[in-house]
Amino acid sequence: MTVETEDEPLPVAAARAGDPAAWDALFRRYQLPLYAYARELLRDDQTALDVVQETFLNAVRHVASLRDEARFGSWLFGIAHQRCQQHGRRRGREARWLVVDLPDEEREDHAAVSEEPDPHDWLVRREQEAEFFERLAGLPEAHRAVLLLRFVDDFPLEEIAVITGVPLGTVKSRLHHAKIAFRRLLGPASP
Numbered sequence: 001m002t003v004e005t006e007d008e009p010l011p012v013a014a015a016r017a018g019d020p021a022a023w024d025a026l027f028r029r030y031q032l033p034l035y036a037y038a039r040e041l042l043r044d045d046q047t048a049l050d051v052v053q054e055t056f057l058n059a060v061r062h063v064a065s066l067r068d069e070a071r072f073g074s075w076l077f078g079i080a081h082q083r084c085q086q087h088g089r090r091r092g093r094e095a096r097w098l099v100v101d102l103p104d105e106e107r108e109d110h111a112a113v114s115e116e117p118d119p120h121d122w123l124v125r126r127e128q129e130a131e132f133f134e135r136l137a138g139l140p141e142a143h144r145a146v147l148l149l150r151f152v153d154d155f156p157l158e159e160i161a162v163i164t165g166v167p168l169g170t171v172k173s174r175l176h177h178a179k180i181a182f183r184r185l186l187g188p189a190s191p
Helices: 012-016 020-042 045-065 069-090 104-113 119-136 141-152 157-164 168-186
Strands: none
Touching: 012 020, 012 045, 012 069, 020 045, 020 069, 020 141, 045 069, 069 141, 069 157, 119 141, 119 168, 141 157, 141 168, 157 168
16 A cells, blocks of 8 residues: 555655645645554554654654655655654563554445445454454564565565665565464464
């Protein structure tokens, strides 16, 4: 879900120039993906909201250090990733992950937009999602981060390296080991 690929170009240059409307547009575009990522990492709604706010405050302060405007999303997720790590350390334990669970009214809105699923199929899918994220929480933070960024947020490996601040080879290694560990968590019947 790399947000830069949307039709409308990002107003990063205008934001650098201090245009409040540009910052508002960037905030509207990225607030939900950043919140979802932070909530999955930290398992706390309020802390995830704090991370989004801190991320944008840091972005406003340091936008001059952004070298490639086309990579604004990766840069922003990198700031959020660092903020999540700092919050995790402050709590004195490793940050944990959780799927973003929509409020009931939003869940109903999403169901109304798509074709009406069979209630049994919907229940099975929800149970599978819950089991998936429960097992995902059993992985070390570094492995969860690369799995989420790759398969939930759909970032390319190079972008994940930028976001997490580790070399590309390390990202590839973590992703490989994370897949193996996750398959073990799923048990012998998993593909």
